[in-house]
Amino acid sequence: MLEVLYISFLAAIFNLDITAFGQFMISRPIVCGPVFGYLLGDIKSGLWMGMIVELLWIKIIPMGAAVPHDTTAITILSMVWGLNTAKDSYGALIFALMLAAPSGILSRKLDIWVRYLNVEVAHWVEKGVASGKESRINKGILIGVLLFFLKAFLFYFVLICLGNSMIPRLYSHLNVAVTNGLNLAWWLLPLTGFAVILVSFHNKFPTLIKK
């Protein structure tokens, strides 16, 4: 339990980098993967997993006011769940990635909810400034960082607890052919990622459907 708390605390710190502070890109899968792999005892799998997530989700960017899918959550959850299920098993990691992929959408929903909550905080700050309490700007920024942090911390804590208790049981029911297929996917998914980047880097790549 202590380890889960510690991992979710760190994950929440890494999550702050997406919006609230800095954008130094420590929240990218390619950094988060090895870091959390190291914490759980397998850096090389972390690197590979980070690469897969980075490549597949490379086109998802925060354009304008859009809130993107949370690739940090996908990487961290699939590393934590996968290494908790079985050490030295690529199949378990891919299985965890399959289950973690929707968490990016869930995290995005929570992010949107926090940003609506921020409207209330911003109103409080604006009223304060109008009545001469200028220090509310500094407090408002602090509250914003704290809200983003708390959201990420609770999100990771709940999902890691749920996943750690359920995923090993699910994984043990899988057929051998399925686990072999998941193992194969570990080596083939980077190719899909290369295809994604090939299409996204090429400006005039032919598309089958007209936009």
Place this chain on the structure above:
Amino acid sequence: MKYAIFLSMLWRSLFLQALWNFERMQNIGFAYVLLPLLKKIYPDKDDRKAAVIRHLEFFNTNPYVVNFIFGFIAAMEEDLVKGKDLTKEQISSLKINVAGPLAAIGDKFFWATWRSFTALLSISLIIYFHDINDFRGTWLPPLFFLLIYNILTVFFRYWSLRISYRYRKKVVKLITKMEFRYLINAVRYIGLLFLVFILVFYLYLNFSNIQQLAVFILILLLSMLFIMLQFVPAILLYSIIAICIGISWLNSVLQLNLYM
């Protein structure tokens, strides 16, 4: 502008999006960054209040290029206090008008191109070093990515705040003249070149028999088809995993000599 205030603004600009909200987006962040300067030029609290409220209006742009705006807004606020020929409306209309196009450039260059490009470079390191067992530099790819990505962004943040404070409105003209399109295309072509190298190297690493190569090429072509059909990443992931399970099932049932 004193150097202490400059550094303070640079540090605070990292918190620009901390209170990002759906009503006025980065408005509180904007006022937060400008606060050290406003405190300096309006020592009286009541004078300052009006200026702070002026900067609490709607604002949204890309966090990497925002320092361009802070630079000339700081310069214009100082001019306003000195009584030069300038109105408050000019400041806010310039701020709003520059934010949109600047955000478009920043998103397209930093998010869509530079991040993918640096990620691709560090991925080539991962592929290159992955199978060497006694390779000790496992931390090299992420550190390389962080270093290369941040050299440009940190330098850009610092430089844009300086240059835009010094040259004020001329900076707006400078931005419109800059040909980011060519830069983006150049980076993309170098990226494509790297990608081809990585792809060939990856296929070469895994080329132990012809069936295995056939599976790899099949997956590559199928993924390209799915991407052209506009699959979202999660669905793409599930379809490729489903195909892999199918291949493994065929392998075990029909006793084929496929990759395994």
